[in-house]
Amino acid sequence: MKILLTGGAGYIASHTCVELAQAGHEPVIVDNYVNSCPEAIRRVEQIIGRPVPHYEADVSDRAAMDRIFEENAFDCVIHFAGLKAVGESVAQPLRYYRNNLDTTLTLCETMQAHGVKRLVFSSSATVYGNLPTVPYREDMTSAGCTNPYGWTKFMIEKILEGQSTADHEWSVVLLRYFNPIGAHESGLIGEDPAGIPNNLMPYVAKVAVGELEKLSIFGNDYPTPDGTGVRDYIHVVDLARGHVLACDYAASHEGCEIINLGTGHGYSVLDLVQTFIRVNHVDVPYVIAPRRPGDIAENWADPTKARALLGWQAEKTLEDMCRDTFRFQQKNPKGYRG
Ligand code: NAD
Numbered sequence: 001m002k003i004l005l006t007g008g009a010g011y012i013a014s015h016t017c018v019e020l021a022q023a024g025h026e027p028v029i030v031d032n033y034v035n036s037c038p039e040a041i042r043r044v045e046q047i048i049g050r051p052v053p054h055y056e057a058d059v060s061d062r063a064a065m066d067r068i069f070e071e072n073a074f075d076c077v078i079h080f081a082g083l084k085a086v087g088e089s090v091a092q093p094l095r096y097y098r099n100n101l102d103t104t105l106t107l108c109e110t111m112q113a114h115g116v117k118r119l120v121f122s123s124s125a126t127v128y129g130n131l132p133t134v135p136y137r138e139d140m141t142s143a144g145c146t147n148p149y150g151w152t153k154f155m156i157e158k159i160l161e162g163q164s165t166a167d168h169e170w171s172v173v174l175l176r177y178f179n180p181i182g183a184h185e186s187g188l189i190g191e192d193p194a195g196i197p198n199n200l201m202p203y204v205a206k207v208a209v210g211e212l213e214k215l216s217i218f219g220n221d222y223p224t225p226d227g228t229g230v231r232d233y234i235h236v237v238d239l240a241r242g243h244v245l246a247c248d249y250a251a252s253h254e255g256c257e258i259i260n261l262g263t264g265h266g267y268s269v270l271d272l273v274q275t276f277i278r279v280n281h282v283d284v285p286y287v288i289a290p291r292r293p294g295d296i297a298e299n300w301a302d303p304t305k306a307r308a309l310l311g312w313q314a315e316k317t318l319e320d321m322c323r324d325t326f327r328f329q330q331k332n333p334k335g336y337r338g
């Protein structure tokens with residue numbers, strides 16, 4: 001299939017591009033590089049050994065999107081493009097609502113105009129909010145999002161559900177990712193956050209190479225086995241494989257399905273840090289700090305539906321995630337811009 005990846009130069013999309021190409025599909029990228037750079041695409045091309053067509057454009061630019069759809073007969077679209085930093089979304093809510101909603105609306109209008117009706121969307125476990133019971137299942141009602149970023153995902157899910165109800169030819173898969181970490185085993189592509197990372201794994205990686213002094217563990221008094229927060233960390237290559245299967249699913253079904261992509265296992269902050277230290281033979285100095293406002297004690301996915309509908313399950317371990325992250329960090333100390 002010829003598949004458009006919006007936000008295709010980003011962290012998750014670049015890994016998905018590799019898996020799609022290796023599964024025999026033809027990925028095409030559109031990105032405005034607001035949080036990425038063309039070097040990521042060059043690295044993908046290096047891994048797969050062939051060029052990937054790519055366009056520099058804002059997905060909310062209708063004229064640009066029309067040109068891309070005129071030049072390509074897409075079978076399916078994966079919509080990764082969006083702003084994703086939770087704290088930034090609290091400080092700049094209008095920018096987040098504008099970018100994330102506008103890109104989605106313009107994309108869907110362009111798809112409708114060109115008769116392309118298969119869409120896979122990057123949603124997030126953040127739409128569940130803080131539910132009282134784990135694991136999180138797709139039919140659980142959201143407890144409400146805790147930040148504008150989360151609400152954009154919630155709203156986009158509703159927009160896409162509405163469209164697939166209105167036009168039965170649409171096939172939409174809403175993928176709710178848990179905590180993607182790790183990197184391609186080549187060490188060529190990985191997560192390259194700008195500035196000081198907010199998320200745990202990129203922060204640990206920068207402490208491990210001495211770029212940051214020490215990790216602050218946000219709270220050790222949660223009601224979890226060791227008191228630190230528990231999350232469902234999923235290797236980005238497993239996640240990418242889930243997208244390949246979601247495209248196949250969208251091609252053979254109509255309607256709208258919500259599907260969790262997680263491993264079904266929760267690991268604590270200390271589990272992750274200690275595994276990182278053990279498998280990479282490095283030190284990661286840390287201190288216990290106060291809880292981070294807005295954090296929840298624990299969440300992990302019920303991945304039963306992904307297995308039933310997509311035939312997908314995570315295969316890589318926490319050890320793989322830690323090893324692959326460190327390899328990318330060591331090979332690319334200044335990220336893609338180095
Ligand atoms: P990323 O920032 O690396 O990738 C997003 C890409 O979208 C970037 O390349 C960025 O330049 C591009 N983009 C943003 N706005 C655009 C616009 N208007 N036009 C064109 N391109 C635009 O982030 P990621 O971690 O790869 O996440 C991909 C998607 O998955 C996002 O929608 C994110 O919200 C979602 N998601 C990510 C996580 C995570 O932990 N990384 C978890 C759940 C959901």
Ligand code: UD1
Pocket residue numbers: 086087124125126146150178179180198199200201203215216217218219228229230231269292294295
């Ligand atoms: C956050 C976002 C979520 C987003 C996800 C992307 C919130 C409330 N949620 O999830 O919407 O999809 O990132 O991966 O922000 N931790 C530390 N020290 C650090 C950083 C994190 O102890 O320096 C802890 C956190 O308290 C948490 C765990 O590590 O227990 C994971 O944090 P993080 O990687 O930021 O992800 P989430 O908060 O789960």
